[in-house]
Amino acid sequence: MAIYGLWVINKAGGLVYQRNFAEGLAQLTSNEYLVLAGTLHGIHAITSRLSPMGSSSGAQVIEGETFKMTISLTVTGTKFVLLTSLAESKADIILQKVYDIYADAVMKNPFHTPEMPIRSEGFDARITSLVGTGQT
Amino acid sequence: MAYTQPHPRLSVLSTSSQSSVEHLSPTASSTRFSLPSAPSIQATLNKAAPHRPNIYDRNLNKTRGTEVSASAFAFLFSEVVQYTQKRVNGINDLERRLNTLGYRIGTRVLELMVWRAESSSKTPKRETRFLPALMSIHTQVWKAVFGKAADAIEKSVENADEYMIIDNDPPIERYISVPRDMSQLSCSSFTAGIVEAVLDGLGFPARVTAHNTPTSQFPSRTTILIKLEKSVLDREELMKQ
Numbered sequence: 001m002a003i004y005g006l007w008v009i010n011k012a013g014g015l016v017y018q019r020n021f022a023e024g025l026a027q028l029t030s031n032e033y034l035v036l037a038g039t040l041h042g043i044h045a046i047t048s049r050l051s052p053m054g055s056s057s058g059a060q061v062i063e064g065e066t067f068k069m070t071i072s073l074t075v076t077g078t079k080f081v082l083l084t085s086l087a088e089s090k091a092d093i094i095l096q097k098v099y100d101i102y103a104d105a106v107m108k109n110p111f112h113t114p115e116m117p118i119r120s121e122g123f124d125a126r127i128t129s130l131v132g133t134g135q136t
Numbered sequence: 137m138a139y140t141q142p143h144p145r146l147s148v149l150s151t152s153s154q155s156s157v158e159h160l161s162p163t164a165s166s167t168r169f170s171l172p173s174a175p176s177i178q179a180t181l182n183k184a185a186p187h188r189p190n191i192y193d194r195n196l197n198k199t200r201g202t203e204v205s206a207s208a209f210a211f212l213f214s215e216v217v218q219y220t221q222k223r224v225n226g227i228n229d230l231e232r233r234l235n236t237l238g239y240r241i242g243t244r245v246l247e248l249m250v251w252r253a254e255s256s257s258k259t260p261k262r263e264t265r266f267l268p269a270l271m272s273i274h275t276q277v278w279k280a281v282f283g284k285a286a287d288a289i290e291k292s293v294e295n296a297d298e299y300m301i302i303d304n305d306p307p308i309e310r311y312i313s314v315p316r317d318m319s320q321l322s323c324s325s326f327t328a329g330i331v332e333a334v335l336d337g338l339g340f341p342a343r344v345t346a347h348n349t350p351t352s353q354f355p356s357r358t359t360i361l362i363k364l365e366k367s368v369l370d371r372e373e374l375m376k377q
Contacts, residue, residue: 108210108311110217111318122313125355 003131004067004083006098010115011077013041017118021131025083044071044079070095078102094130101126200252203283210311217312217323227318231325231346238329245330246337249280262338266364266372269338274301277334282307297369299362301331304354322346324358331360341365
C-alpha cells in the first residue's frame with residue numbers, strides 16, 4: 001500500500017497544488033501536470049453529466065492496472081485527487097483529512113489568494129504529517 | 137484616526153463615533169436623547185432586527201464563560217489582515233495598523249475584566265505595581281482573550297525597561313503562514329495592541345511590539361516585547377521605598 005501523489009484542482013480546472021510522496025510515479029514536468037489536471041477536470045465534468053439517474057457528483061475512483069486515483073469533489077468545486085496503489089483502502093479518509101487541512105491552513109490564511117497556487121508552509125507541514133513518506 | 141468610514145449600514149460603531157450625540161449609544165431611545173440627526177441609524181437597526189434584544193443591554197456576566205468558534209474567528213482575522221494589507225505600504229505600516237486594531241479591543245478587555253473581577257469584591261482594588269500587572273496580563277488577559285495563559289514572562293538582560301511575554305503557539309496565528317518575502321511580519325502585533333491598551337489603561341504607558349522567535353519545537357513561537365516609558369520605571373523606583 002502506498003500513496004503516490006496528491007493534486008488539488010481549483011474549480012476552473014487549474015492545478016493549484018501537486019506533490020509526490022512515494023517513488024513509482026512517472027516523472028513529469030509541471031506543464032504536463034497542468035495539462036493532466038485540466039484533462040481530468042474535463043473528464044470529471046463529462047462523468048457528472050452522464051449519470052442516468054439524474055444529477056451526479058461525477059467520477060470518484062479511476063482504476064488502472066497498477067494504481068488508482070480517488071477523486072473527492074467539494075461543494076465549492078475544488079477537487080482533491082489522491083494517487084495510490086490499488087490496495088490502499090483509506091484513500092477516502094485521507095482525502096477527507098486533506099480537505100480539513102485545506103480548510104484550516106489554506107482558506108484561513110490571509111496570504112492565500114483563492115483559486116491561486118497554494119504556497120503555504122502550514123499546508124505543506126500538515127500534509128507531510130498526514131501522509132508522511134507515502135508508505136503505509 | 138485616518139480610517140475611511142464605511143457605509144453607515146456596514147458598521148454601527150464606526151459611524152457612531154462621528155458625532156458625540158450618537159456616541160452615547162447607537163440605539164438610545166429617542167425619549168431620553170433627542171436625536172434629530174440620527175434617524176438613519178435608528179431606522180436601519182430597527183429594520184434589520186425588529187425583535188432581537190439589544191446586545192448592548194445584555195448582562196455582562198451572561199457571556200462570561202461562553203466560547204467563540206475558533207474557525208469563525210480565524211476567518212474574521214484573516215479578512216482583517218487582508219483588509220489591512222490592501223491599505224498599507226510595507227510591513228511596518230501593517231503591523232502598526234494591526235496594533236491599532238488590537239488597542240481598540242484592549243481598552244474594552246481591560247474594562248470588562250476589571251468589572252468582572254472587582255465588582256463583586258468587598259475591597260475592590262487595582263494593580264499599581266508593574267510586575268503584578270504584568271502577571272495578570274500573562275494569565276488573566278490571555279485567558280479572557282485566548283482561553284489559555286501565556287507561556288512565559290522574561291525580563292530583558294540588556295535593557296531594564298524591556299519585558300517580554302512569550303506565547304509558544306498564539307491562537308490567532310495558528311492557521312497563518314506568512315510568505316517568505318514578509319518573514320519579519322508578525323500578525324501578533326494585534327495581540328501587542330491589546331497588551332499596550334491594557335498597560336496604558338492601568339497607568340503603565342509602554343510601546344509594545346510583536347516578534348517571531350521560532351524554535352524547532354514551536355515554529356510559531358512569538359515574543360510580545362514591552363518597552364516601558366521612563367516615567368513608569370521612575371515611579372516603580374519611588375514606590376520601592
